[in-house]
Amino acid sequence: MKSDALRGHLDALLLATLDGGQLHGYAIIEALQRRSGGALDLPTGTVYPALRRLETAGLVASEWSTVGGRQRRTYRLTKAGKRALDAERTAWREFTTAIEGVLGGGPWPAQA
Amino acid sequence: MKSDALRGHLDALLLATLDGGQLHGYAIIEALQRRSGGALDLPTGTVYPALRRLETAGLVASEWSTVGGRQRRTYRLTKAGKRALDAERTAWREFTTAIEGVLGGGPWPAQA
DNA sequence: CCATATATGTAGACACGCTACCTAACATCC
DNA sequence: GGATGTTAGGTAGCGTGTCTACATATATGG
Numbered sequence: 001m002k003s004d005a006l007r008g009h010l011d012a013l014l015l016a017t018l019d020g021g022q023l024h025g026y027a028i029i030e031a032l033q034r035r036s037g038g039a040l041d042l043p044t045g046t047v048y049p050a051l052r053r054l055e056t057a058g059l060v061a062s063e064w065s066t067v068g069g070r071q072r073r074t075y076r077l078t079k080a081g082k083r084a085l086d087a088e089r090t091a092w093r094e095f096t097t098a099i100e101g102v103l104g105g106g107p108w109p110a111q112a
Numbered sequence: 113m114k115s116d117a118l119r120g121h122l123d124a125l126l127l128a129t130l131d132g133g134q135l136h137g138y139a140i141i142e143a144l145q146r147r148s149g150g151a152l153d154l155p156t157g158t159v160y161p162a163l164r165r166l167e168t169a170g171l172v173a174s175e176w177s178t179v180g181g182r183q184r185r186t187y188r189l190t191k192a193g194k195r196a197l198d199a200e201r202t203a204w205r206e207f208t209t210a211i212e213g214v215l216g217g218g219p220w221p222a223q224a
Numbered sequence: 225c226c227a228t229a230t231a232t233g234t235a236g237a238c239a240c241g242c243t244a245c246c247t248a249a250c251a252t253c254c
Numbered sequence: 255g256g257a258t259g260t261t262a263g264g265t266a267g268c269g270t271g272t273c274t275a276c277a278t279a280t281a282t283g284g
Contacts, residue, residue, distance in 0.1 A: 001203065001206065001207060001210070002120050002203070003120075003241065003242065004119045004120030004241080004270080004271070005119070005120035005121065005203075005207050006120075006240095006241070007116045007117070007119030007120060007239085007240070007241070007271085007272095008114050008115075008116030008117035008118075008119060008239095008240090009117065009211060010240085010241075012211075012215060013211065013214050013215070016214050016215045016216065017214060024262080024263090025262075025263070025264095026261065026262050026263080027262095032214060035213045035214045035216070036210040036211075036213045036214055037209070037210065037213055039206060039209070039210035039213075040210055040214070042241090042242095043241085043242065043243075043244095044262090044263075044264075045241080045242060045243070045244080045245090045264085045265080045266095046240090046241050046242060048263065048264060048265090049240085049241085049264090049265085050240085050241080052264095053240090067262095068249080068250070068261090069248095069249055069250070070248080070249055070250080070261065070262055070263090071248085071249090071262070071263070072261095072262070072263085073262090073263075088215075089215060091113065091114070091117070092211070092215060094113060094151060095113060095117050095151075096208055097149070097151070098113070098148040098149065098151035098152055099121060099124075099125065099148070099204070101147045101148045101149055101151075102125050102128050102129060102144060102147045102148055102152070103124060103125070103128045103200075103201060103204060104128065104131075104147070115239095115272065115273065116239070116240075116271095116272080118271095118272070119240090119241095119270095119271065119272070120271085122271080122272080136231080136232090137231075137232065137233095138230065138231050138232080139231095154272090154273095155272085155273065155274075155275095156231085156232070156233075157233085157234080157235095157272080157273060157274070157275080157276095158271090158272055158273065160232065160233055160234090161233085161234085161271090161272090162271085162272085164233095165271090179231095180230090180280080180281070181279095181280055181281070182230065182231055182232090182279080182280060182281080183231070183232070183279085183280090184231070184232085185231090185232075
């Protein structure tokens with residue numbers, strides 16, 4: 001998958017991943033791989049800054065914990081984040097509807 | 113619709129629009145509006161450079177003509193463009209499958 | 225005459241995902 | 255003891271594609 005395709009949809013992916021419960025960054029990356037059937041393999045340089053952006057925007061909140069001597073920052077959706085997720089899902093449907101209206105299933109008549 | 117969402121999908125839209133027959137730039141913008149149900153209203157500063165990029169890549173070809181005293185540059189798909197369109201449609205299906213696997217229809221079990 | 229629609233185009237800004245790199249603890253194998 | 259791999263978090267800076275804003279020109283309608 002070409003990387004630009006994801007532009008503007010990453011926030012929706014991260015919020016949706018946290019919808020099932022809190023996760024730490026590394027686990028989010030693994031969850032995205034699993035749920036996408038291996039199609040999404042996001043680098044940490046993409047995910048960590050995006051999570052900080054979402055936290056600054058108030059859509060997720062995080063807490064530090066230590067598990068087996070390793071530091072973990074666990075993220076969870078805020079209420080605003082849940083609302084944002086709903087909006088993202090709606091936007092996604094509108095987006096795909098618009099694109100598929102153009103992509104169609106094959107050739108179109110020139111001036112329908 | 114947020115503008116970044118389109119990133120990486122514009123080429124597919126333009127190629128698909130030309131799949132029904134040759135069109136000039138302005139008509140392509142109108143066709144995109146029509147086919148997307150009004151959701152897509154691309155500025156000329158987006159479409160014209162993109163068409164030149166596609167022409168440089170050999171996916172479309174263009175010819176000048178004059179209609180009613182106005183200059184028109186009419187674009188059509190090349191064979192490479194048709195192949196590229198097929199590839200774009202396949203990529204689109206893979207993309208939406210991946211995203212929808214993550215977005216799902218609602219909450220997921222934490223560790224399926 | 226002026227506004228609007230038709231039609232094409234360029235220059236520069238900006239957002240954001242990616243590459244590349246760094247740190248650190250623990251586990252395993254030899 | 256050390257090499258390697260996995261888990262875990264992070265930053266700096268780049269690339270690039272879309273957008274904003276602007277420029278040009280003809281035809282039409284008021």
